[in-house]
Amino acid sequence: MASIKLGDNNIETSGSLPKIGDSAPDFELTAQDLTTKKLADFKGSRVVMNIFPSIDTNVCATSVRKFNEKASGLRNTKVLCISKDLPFAQKRFVDDEGLNDVTNLSDFRGNFGKNYGVEMTSGDLRGLHSRAVVVLDENGTVIHSQQVPSIGDEPDYLSALKPLL
Template sequence: MAVITFKENQVTLLGSEVKVGDKAPDFTVLANDLSSVTLGDSKGTVRLISVVPSLDTGVCDAQTRRFNEEAAELGNVKILTISVDLPFAQRRWCGANGIENVQTLSDHRDLSFGKAFGVAIEELRLLARAVFVVDSNDVVTYTEYVSEATDHPDYAAAIEAAKAAE
């Protein structure tokens, strides 16, 4: 299991760590209109899944903006940003920040994604910062569990992995 810290304090991640070559586990999260979204809803496309603790923090804001900007270069890659923020807050944040190329999804209801991908922080009921690339056959081709949740992920590596999976 990945060992991570949040503000330099070690935290417990719920679920199983996902590894390159694994079949991506299914999950159910909520779209901004409260409809359910599963991994299967985007089957047949490459997915870059950007996981953030909360959009209302500096690093999460920057991460989501960065992948929103990179989306134009990624062609047939769907970018999903998942957090435990409420869907209403996600919609408000996206509208206020002009985020149109990333789909924000909420895992607040039951941590389905967090537990399936091993990123649910038990002590905080937040998601750990991570990035996953899932190819069009639902195989995980890239993973990054950011060791300190307040640090940035390796954007360049994630973008290259998404391009390679197309």
């Protein structure tokens, strides 16, 4: 369990992120066309998982924009933006913003948050995901993992992308 901040309040998560060297847990997430995506669908590509509470908040939206910008220059890399938002809200956001280099995936009916230890179990946002980044190599092995200590802070983009450069 991780302890993070939401403003001045301490918030607990359902567990801990996978550690560097771990095999990433499988997942079932919902794509914008309502199909199910699994980790195996991205095998052979490096994967950046940008995990956050809601696309409709400023810091979360900023992280999607920044990872979209950075993704265009990364070789053999998929950027997955993962939240509990409905796929329709995620699609609206990327369409409105003209973002083409990220894949938004919804955990609205899955257990990704619990499997990756990012589901908030206390506080006003309980049930949503905390802000985190997990980076995988082509074989699904974790090569970077960051639980952002405060929901209001952006992830460390440089550290997340460094193993991919």
